[in-house]
Amino acid sequence: MQSRTPASRTGRPRNAAADTAILAATRQALVELGWSKLTLGDVATRAGVAKTTLYRRWAGKNELVVDAVAELFDELELPDRGSLANDIEGVVLQFAAILDRPEARSGLMAAVAESTRDDALRERIRASIVDRQKRLVLEGRARAQCRGELPSEPDPEEAARTVDLIFDMVAGAVVHRTLMSGKPADAEWVRDFTRVLLLGLAGGTQDTP
Amino acid sequence: MQSRTPASRTGRPRNAAADTAILAATRQALVELGWSKLTLGDVATRAGVAKTTLYRRWAGKNELVVDAVAELFDELELPDRGSLANDIEGVVLQFAAILDRPEARSGLMAAVAESTRDDALRERIRASIVDRQKRLVLEGRARAQCRGELPSEPDPEEAARTVDLIFDMVAGAVVHRTLMSGKPADAEWVRDFTRVLLLGLAGGTQDTP
Amino acid sequence: MQSRTPASRTGRPRNAAADTAILAATRQALVELGWSKLTLGDVATRAGVAKTTLYRRWAGKNELVVDAVAELFDELELPDRGSLANDIEGVVLQFAAILDRPEARSGLMAAVAESTRDDALRERIRASIVDRQKRLVLEGRARAQCRGELPSEPDPEEAARTVDLIFDMVAGAVVHRTLMSGKPADAEWVRDFTRVLLLGLAGGTQDTP
Amino acid sequence: MQSRTPASRTGRPRNAAADTAILAATRQALVELGWSKLTLGDVATRAGVAKTTLYRRWAGKNELVVDAVAELFDELELPDRGSLANDIEGVVLQFAAILDRPEARSGLMAAVAESTRDDALRERIRASIVDRQKRLVLEGRARAQCRGELPSEPDPEEAARTVDLIFDMVAGAVVHRTLMSGKPADAEWVRDFTRVLLLGLAGGTQDTP
DNA sequence: AAATAAACGAGACGGTACGTCACGTCTTGAG
DNA sequence: CTCAAGACGTGACGTACCGTCTCGTTTATTT
Numbered sequence: 059m060q061s062r063t064p065a066s067r068t069g070r071p072r073n074a075a076a077d078t079a080i081l082a083a084t085r086q087a088l089v090e091l092g093w094s095k096l097t098l099g100d101v102a103t104r105a106g107v108a109k110t111t112l113y114r115r116w117a118g119k120n121e122l123v124v125d126a127v128a129e130l131f132d133e134l135e136l137p138d139r140g141s142l143a144n145d146i147e148g149v150v151l152q153f154a155a156i157l158d159r160p161e162a163r164s165g166l167m168a169a170v171a172e173s174t175r176d177d178a179l180r181e182r183i184r185a186s187i188v189d190r191q192k193r194l195v196l197e198g199r200a201r202a203q204c205r206g207e208l209p210s211e212p213d214p215e216e217a218a219r220t221v222d223l224i225f226d227m228v229a230g231a232v233v234h235r236t237l238m239s240g241k242p243a244d245a246e247w248v249r250d251f252t253r254v255l256l257l258g259l260a261g262g263t264q265d266t267p
Numbered sequence: 268m269q270s271r272t273p274a275s276r277t278g279r280p281r282n283a284a285a286d287t288a289i290l291a292a293t294r295q296a297l298v299e300l301g302w303s304k305l306t307l308g309d310v311a312t313r314a315g316v317a318k319t320t321l322y323r324r325w326a327g328k329n330e331l332v333v334d335a336v337a338e339l340f341d342e343l344e345l346p347d348r349g350s351l352a353n354d355i356e357g358v359v360l361q362f363a364a365i366l367d368r369p370e371a372r373s374g375l376m377a378a379v380a381e382s383t384r385d386d387a388l389r390e391r392i393r394a395s396i397v398d399r400q401k402r403l404v405l406e407g408r409a410r411a412q413c414r415g416e417l418p419s420e421p422d423p424e425e426a427a428r429t430v431d432l433i434f435d436m437v438a439g440a441v442v443h444r445t446l447m448s449g450k451p452a453d454a455e456w457v458r459d460f461t462r463v464l465l466l467g468l469a470g471g472t473q474d475t476p
Numbered sequence: 477m478q479s480r481t482p483a484s485r486t487g488r489p490r491n492a493a494a495d496t497a498i499l500a501a502t503r504q505a506l507v508e509l510g511w512s513k514l515t516l517g518d519v520a521t522r523a524g525v526a527k528t529t530l531y532r533r534w535a536g537k538n539e540l541v542v543d544a545v546a547e548l549f550d551e552l553e554l555p556d557r558g559s560l561a562n563d564i565e566g567v568v569l570q571f572a573a574i575l576d577r578p579e580a581r582s583g584l585m586a587a588v589a590e591s592t593r594d595d596a597l598r599e600r601i602r603a604s605i606v607d608r609q610k611r612l613v614l615e616g617r618a619r620a621q622c623r624g625e626l627p628s629e630p631d632p633e634e635a636a637r638t639v640d641l642i643f644d645m646v647a648g649a650v651v652h653r654t655l656m657s658g659k660p661a662d663a664e665w666v667r668d669f670t671r672v673l674l675l676g677l678a679g680g681t682q683d684t685p
Numbered sequence: 686m687q688s689r690t691p692a693s694r695t696g697r698p699r700n701a702a703a704d705t706a707i708l709a710a711t712r713q714a715l716v717e718l719g720w721s722k723l724t725l726g727d728v729a730t731r732a733g734v735a736k737t738t739l740y741r742r743w744a745g746k747n748e749l750v751v752d753a754v755a756e757l758f759d760e761l762e763l764p765d766r767g768s769l770a771n772d773i774e775g776v777v778l779q780f781a782a783i784l785d786r787p788e789a790r791s792g793l794m795a796a797v798a799e800s801t802r803d804d805a806l807r808e809r810i811r812a813s814i815v816d817r818q819k820r821l822v823l824e825g826r827a828r829a830q831c832r833g834e835l836p837s838e839p840d841p842e843e844a845a846r847t848v849d850l851i852f853d854m855v856a857g858a859v860v861h862r863t864l865m866s867g868k869p870a871d872a873e874w875v876r877d878f879t880r881v882l883l884l885g886l887a888g889g890t891q892d893t894p
Numbered sequence: 895a896a897a898t899a900a901a902c903g904a905g906a907c908g909g910t911a912c913g914t915c916a917c918g919t920c921t922t923g924a925g
Numbered sequence: 926c927t928c929a930a931g932a933c934g935t936g937a938c939g940t941a942c943c944g945t946c947t948c949g950t951t952t953a954t955t956t
Contacts, residue, residue, distance in 0.1 A: 069931030092384035163383040171376035175301035234439030258467035278900025487905030510802035526908040581801040589794035593719035652857030676885035696926025
């Protein structure tokens with residue numbers, strides 16, 4: 059998760075508790091200040107740690123914030139709610155709830171913005187956040203195929219493409235609704251979204267007479 | 268578009284060419300430096316303008332960048348390509364092309380990130396960019412209804428909700444694909460996306476035997 | 477005296493009072509903290525000035541301290557006390573009094589130490605302090621020659637060499653007495669010193685029966 | 686010479702070679718970096734020793750540098766060159782040669798500068814360097830008295846005062862010439878200096894017709 | 895024409911945060 | 926008890942931009 063894990067045998071070992079404290083302090087600072095006013099010196103002070111300790115473990119603000127935010131998304135789960143539509147609604151609501159937290163809003167988008175000019179950062183975001191949560195799509199699809207709601211995909215390459223596509227559509231829509239349109243991804247919106255995702259624009263209204 | 272329009276009658280009038288030069292310089296700086304390394308002093312120098320002139324017209328970096336980026340999206344068009352699917356594919360590809368330009372990627376996401384803690388900025392983004400392009404959805408839907416591809420919506424409130432939903436789904440998916448997944452929104456992806464959007468997850472594969 | 481004198485015609489002019497305040501604050505800090513614990517941030521605070529202002533005018537700690545200390549030596553005078561011996565005693569006592577001030581002791585020697593590795597600094601010290609006070613030797617010699625206490629020097633090159641030599645002997649002895657031996661250059665010592673300087677080691681005791 | 690001599694009987698004994706290596710490394714670092722850029726971590730690395738070892742033996746940079754420099758002056762000798770003038774010229778040239786070495790210039794003056802605010806350090810310098818070399822004056826005077834060049838001093842207190850005075854004059858002049866005037870204390874200068882020291886300002890030219 | 899008034903370029907200014915460096919202390923495991 | 930290794934809290938460094946301010950100059954409109 060961190061920048062480097064030298065794992066040296068000799069010398070004084072690193073204080074493991076500091077990592078936890080720093081990431082928590084980072085999230086707290088994101089809540090109170092937002093990304094642009096967050097300073098590493100302030101985070102260090104909140105964490106009860108010297109600024110140098112922070113720089114010894116992370117390369118900069120971006121890397122630190124990505125790690126701090128990534129932890130937020132690990133709490134996403136996919137409980138079995140009986141149908142594909144219900145499963146999707148459930149996970150989308152969870153995702154929306156996370157994006158409602160200011161530390162996620164501010165931190166995530168800023169990190170993405172920075173990543174447009176920093177390939178290493180983009181890779182870090184993808185590894186820590188995006189690919190890590192793709193598990194939810196895989197699990198949901200497998201469950202739906204078990205239930206017979208979705209056909210099993212014969213071509214593995216196309217299957218992977220579809221997973222990516224669905225992930226982009228789900229995550230993208232929630233992010234756009236929450237951060238760009240500035241409106242809540244509430245139960246009603248999630249229901250509408252899920253209907254269109256499953257049945258299509260036309261299908262939702264006319265395709266199933 | 269700008270911060271203030273004092274509209275004073277007397278005194279030396281503002282140099283109108285400066286606005287254009289500043290916005291162009293801002294985009295150029297976004298390309299070369301990205302949002303976080305862009306400085307207003309540098310923009311002023313590039314535009315051949317004093318820093319004070321810049322501050323007289325914009326409140327700060329965020330406002331300036333939003334204005335500079337907003338202009339990029341005004342070139343979006345919706346040529347009639349014969350069918351709803353083709354129209355969607357056309358505009359999505361245009362949108363993807365804009366998001367491929369570094370000044371848009373870096374500037375847009377950073378502005379969104381900042382807007383999570385600045386209501387005025389969010390409003391500015393919505394007015395300058397989001398709502399401004401919603402016209403495309405409206406036009407596309409009207410055209411599809413003319414063609415009979417979509418039913419006419421009796422409830423005006425639900426119609427508005429659907430426009431918002433579709434805009435979030437289209438724009439969100441392209442943004443997520445481009446900036447978070449870090450893969451191109453190319454013709455193949457756009458085709459897949461359009462199919463799911465129109466027919467739904469199930470419909471695309473099993474509904475049409 | 478300062479680093480650069482761009483003397484630009486345009487832009488906001490520099491605050492002239494800041495220079496005085498900064499140099500005074502530097503001397504005060506030298507008194508309270510000494511050279512090694514003096515920080516430019518602290519000097520700036522004392523002077524009621526931003527750190528950047530200080531760096532805009534001086535290249536660093538060494539240059540600043542040299543300028544601050546150099547002013548101290550400008551108060552040296554050579555009042556006519558009737559004889560060469562008396563003139564020497566008078567100026568040596570003045571010099572000793574300056575070296576008794578902590579801002580001079582700490583600042584001067586540290587600057588000299590730094591100058592052993594910095595030619596520009598050595599030149600600055602020589603120009604601001606050493607050569608500047610050589611006037612005292614010149615004036616004293618001229619006066620002694622008027623009185624007939626010293627022969628007029630026919631060879632101008634040798635005369636210059638002698639001025640340098642005397643300056644090194646006088647200043648060096650006082651500095652060494654004060655700072656290295658750590659004992660006061662009081663009236664008694666000054667009398668002894670002047671006698672040896674004028675009459676020589678042997679002359680002082682045996683030559684004048 | 687060092688800070689502490691715990692002289693403990695038990696436990697692992699100190700590595701005696703480390704002292705030599707550390708002092709040599711200090712001098713080497715003084716040559717390459719000068720006092721202000723010399724760091725104890727760097728010295729420890731050069732000496733192949735851990736930083737903790739260094740701090741166990743010296744209290745800080747000043748003490749270490751004084752010890753390292755003090756050793757340089759122990760090589761001063763006073764070979765019998767037949768006359769007082771020759772003896773003085775000889776030892777002054779030796780002294781000048783030492784002051785020509787960068788480790789002496791930089792280290793000595795910096796230590797003196799620091800000692801203006803640190804009584805313990807001043808005492809250490811006096812004990813290690815100043816008083817230690819006063820032997821040269823004593824020996825030279827004794828030899829001159831044997832030769833009859835100087836009268837024997839009846840009053841022991843005045844004799845001590847004179848020794849101090851001469852030491853301040855000799856050492857001070859060489860130091861000032863070398864470090865402040867920035868010119869070499871070469872054979873010509875040493876001859877001039879010795880003449881003035883022995884015969885006085887006036888005596889050298891007019892007193893001996 | 896002269897007076898007025900705002901815009902403009904230049905650049906100094908008080909701040910704040912940066913990321914780095916060295917300090918001197920400490921904590922480990924090995925000897 | 927010493928040593929090598931290296932993490933740690935502390936505090937200063939010198940730099941970069943920020944957004945504001947003060948200049949002298951330019952360019953209009955209004956007397």
